[in-house]
Amino acid sequence: DVKVTQSSRYLVKRTGEKVFLECVQDMDHENMFWYRQDPGLGLRLIYFSYDVKMKEKGDIPEGYSVSREKKERFSLILESASTNQTSMYLCASSHDRGPPQYEQYFGPGTRLTVT
Amino acid sequence: GQQVMQIPQYQHVQEGEDFTTYCNSSTTLSNIQWYKQRPGGHPVFLIQLVKSGEVKKQKRLTFQFGEAKKNSSLHITATQTTDVGTYFCAGQGGSYIPTFGRGTSLIVHP
Numbered sequence: 393d394v395k396v397t398q399s400s401r402y403l404v405k406r407t408g409e410k411v412f413l414e415c416v417q418d419m420d421h422e423n424m425f426w427y428r429q430d431p432g433l434g435l436r437l438i439y440f441s442y443d444v445k446m447k448e449k450g451d452i453p454e455g456y457s458v459s460r461e462k463k464e465r466f467s468l469i470l471e472s473a474s475t476n477q478t479s480m481y482l483c484a485s486s487h488d489r490g491p492p493q494y495e496q497y498f499g500p501g502t503r504l505t506v507t
Numbered sequence: 508g509q510q511v512m513q514i515p516q517y518q519h520v521q522e523g524e525d526f527t528t529y530c531n532s533s534t535t536l537s538n539i540q541w542y543k544q545r546p547g548g549h550p551v552f553l554i555q556l557v558k559s560g561e562v563k564k565q566k567r568l569t570f571q572f573g574e575a576k577k578n579s580s581l582h583i584t585a586t587q588t589t590d591v592g593t594y595f596c597a598g599q600g601g602s603y604i605p606t607f608g609r610g611t612s613l614i615v616h617p
Contacts, residue, residue, distance in 0.1 A: 427607075432516065432609065433609060434513075434595065434607050434608060434609035434610045435550070435595065435607040435610075436607075437604065437606075437607075440604055448604070450604070482549060482550070484550075493538065493540070493555075493599045493605050495540060495552035495555060496540075496542075496550075496552065496597075496605075497552070498549040498550045498551070499549065500548075500549055501549055
């Protein structure tokens with residue numbers, strides 16, 4: 393059974409803080425993704441990684457960076473948190489690149505509030 | 508870039524009524540996936556369609572991929588309260604990164 397875990401379910405940070413969101417998957421998946429989910433806007437891709445140390449920008453990378461030093465772990469970094477980064481953050485993983493793309497397995501999400 | 512539009516944004520139904528959500532892509536897709544997110548949960552993969560005109564069924568759920576591979580639909584027959592949630596489509600075109608629609612939230616009234 394694929395498991396994607398995220399370091400926190402809920403997080404409250406102050407404006408200007410550096411924030412780390414961690415994601416770990418246990419199925420040896422090549423691809424890992426970070427999304428943010430906001431009401432009415434669906435899932436928006438922040439960053440994508442298809443291999444260790446490889447990353448690609450998604451649709452909304454501004455204000456974020458990522459790190460993938462090990463295959464199973466993908467970190468999302470908010471260099472200086474701002475209130476407009478208050479959101480639900482979802483990590484996902486999948487095998488390979490495709491097409492067709494293999495299905496994505498999502499973690500439980502981290503609800504981040506920046507005050 | 509590729510855009511995937513999904514309608515409607517919300518749908519209220521009485522239990523037992525049918526439900527349909529539609530996805531339309533601005534470009535031809537190589538495949539489309541459907542996910543369900545229960546309230547308070549995370550998206551869970553339902554199915555993937557690859558072939559032009561493909562139709563797949565999962566019990567009361569019917570998934571279709573258009574002949575031109577630019578649109579798709581999910582139809583639920585005789586909804587139940589357990590069907591409540593948000594249904595997302597995710598289309599993959601020339602890029603290997605899928606694009607999610609904004610989702611359709613299904614509310615079932617008992």
